[in-house]
Amino acid sequence: MSAPITEREWAEARRTATEVLPGVVEKLGLPKALISYQARVLELLESAACRVLFVEKSRRIGLTFGFASYAALRAGRTKAAGGMDVMYISYSQEMTREFIDACAMWARAFSNAALAVDEFLFDDSDKEGERSIQAFRIRFASGFEILALSSAPRTLRGKQGVVMIDEAAFVDSLPELLKAALAFLMWGGQVVVCSTHNGTENEFNKQIQDILSGRSKYSHIRIDFDQALKEGLYERICLVNGIEWTPEGEAKWRQEIIDFYGDGADEELFCIPTAGTGAWLPAPLIEARMTIDAEVIRLELPKDYLHLNSLQRAMLFQPTVIKVAAAVARLDKNRTHAFGFDFGRVADLSVATLLETDRVLRRREVLALEMRNVPGDEQKLLTKMILDGAPRLVGAAFDATGMGWTVAEDMGRHKGIKDAEHPGGLVEAIKFTSNSDWYRTEMPPLKAAFEDDAIALIKDEEHLTDLRIVKVIRGIPRVPDLRTGEVSKKRHGDFAVSLALAYYASRMQWHEYAYVPVPRAPSKFEETRSERDDGAPYRLGSMRRSRGIY
Incomplete structure (x- = not known):
């Protein structure tokens, strides 16, 4: 059972449920056979x-x-x-x-x-x-x-x-x-x-x-x-x-x-199979999928960052902005992209993962950003850079548990919140609670991607550790209440959650739309002057600007 419910809590919940529609039992009459x-x-x-x-x-x-x-x-x-x-x-x-x-x-x-x-x-x-x-x-x-x-x-x-x-x-x-x-x-x-x-x-x-x-x-x-x-x-x-x-x-x-x-x-x-033991993904399998040579962008700010003046803050923050901008500029504009974000502020990291889907439907990690002790506004700025720069973005899934809701909400304001009533949005806010079914339904597809060689990740020792920490708990793969790493730089499987969110976002139902302009008929002048005097073809756009046609 995901979360114990006491006898008193169950009685109160059922009383509330039956009091929502008073008289409904009398209106229905005798119950149906099934x-x-x-x-x-x-x-x-x-x-x-x-x-x-x-x-x-x-x-x-x-x-x-x-x-x-x-x-x-x-x-x-x-x-x-x-x-x-x-x-x-x-x-x-x-x-x-x-x-x-x-x-x-x-x-x-x-x-x-x-x-x-x-x-x-x-x-x-x-x-x-x-x-x-x-x-x-x-x-x-x-x-x-x-x-x-x-x-x-x-x-x-x-x-x-x-x-x-x-x-x-x-x-x-x-x-x-x-x-x-x-x-x-x-x-x-x-x-x-x-x-x-x-x-x-x-x-x-x-x-x-x-x-x-x-x-x-x-x-x-x-x-x-x-x-x-x-x-x-x-x-x-x-x-x-x-x-x-x-x-x-x-x-x-x-x-x-x-x-x-x-x-x-x-x-x-409660439909939870027992006897699950050990790591959810074996280390050799994870390492076999880490085939991409790229940098994981990491930003750690000092604890007194907000007490510094604006110039000092810019000197600490701007190099990461430049790195993210360069990484975004290198993205393939012909590929679809999906984004996952696991929020952390004090004890844990914030991790952003961007996946590209190639021609054979393999998800490739093309950008990874980790932020430790980074204030919310700075996190939102970097996240917005990635969302705005990712070509053909099909979806973004955000950890909206606790303070993570503020980042998810602001990005949803910018790109559109996706929920049951608004399926056309790009940003889905997911609250990981103790009784959530999200891990049960969404982790198996990610594991299948590892087993089927349908995912490729950046080579990184700490990301390997984050994936190895995922355990099968009461039949459901999830990150346990266990932290790894140095005392001052603990990790809590943050990349594993970010990757799962990105993979989930890559599987969202999406529709791509664009437009193709109707060709304009050339003017009489353009038809007669099809070449320059030196024999080189005219570039019509340049000609129009230089000759003052428009």
Whole structure:
């Protein structure tokens, strides 16, 4: 769990959430058959674009119950309506029996609804479906069926339809099972892989990381315990058991479940795989990507800098301005650029990283600036120089935590803030809080770039150290509360954060626009005087200025 929430805090949060819209429960009347996250997953499965779906989930949220309704609907349809066989696989016989029982419940409910319009879900001779519902199989009048199979890959041979692999992280051979299941896609089938986590090295987590990094194009959804509670899990439990729902009751039940799982709560309830150890990126891999010979521009100002007169401050600051201006002037005007900025003022550094994207989509570090003990106005001046000078800037991501918000805000004022309501801006302000999902979703693509040789960095020992300090903490790569370096010049993985922000900015959705002037028809004078007296071609622009035509 990213950040512990006490029982009292949860009760207060839920009370506030339910008091925002007084009377909403009374207006809605009886709850719908599916909880909103169950319905959201089914809606995704019904879309034509969802061929393969991976679901990270908490235990005890009833998602299998929702899958059972989809299985009954899919197998009950005719072929023309998209019907097909549904095969359910899990690691235990008890789970498969429970799934068939849930499917039977939904099938009977759908059958009753169908009979109301003179349609049949089961064969006419058995409208209730009792003879069609067996221990591990349900047959429908459509000719399709729901099958509960063992987790052995060979059980899928010769079959076709929808494959549901439940608690996939715990089956015996998930890679082989996926290989057999994915073959169903050739004939229009569908694959659903759903599980809680079982360690960072498990095939299920590797598949999730591939999706998050962009290597895999499969669909993905994540539902942890707290999200399920916010969407009505405990309210549904109260309804089924005839208990009155209260914020305090939900908070108490939530804490009991967390206490029950103890040290395993992060993995079992909050979708955080355990057993992550060691550095996130190995040193040899980082060094292999440090192929650029360039200077990292470093500026450190004395602690009494603001007490100096303007001339003394200029003498200390101006050399860095000149270096940054020269670095900007060398940038390739035909390449797109992206900017990342990690803010620091007293204890930590401010680090700015500019990445260029080349023709083969490799991100190349073309400018790196570090500032220690540099006041905000000076930081903004140098940052503005880079943003204004970077050709074809596609995005800039700023650490907006704490005082970093002031730099992000001013640069956003200059280049346009990018957020959900204003997607056209260039500057995105990102607040790194303890419960932020940013690291979880945005660090895997950066790691994939290292592994795929899709990034090139400036050779620098301190930057190597900053990248090495990133650890997998509770399944999420992040900079730990650890500082390196000399006592007076400590580092806190500052370059790693700046690089991650720049790489994120390089992947922002952007649109380039420009204009091409319409050629002006030459004047009669220009047509007749196409050459100088000495035979050299005229430069029309120079001729116009010198002859006073304009």
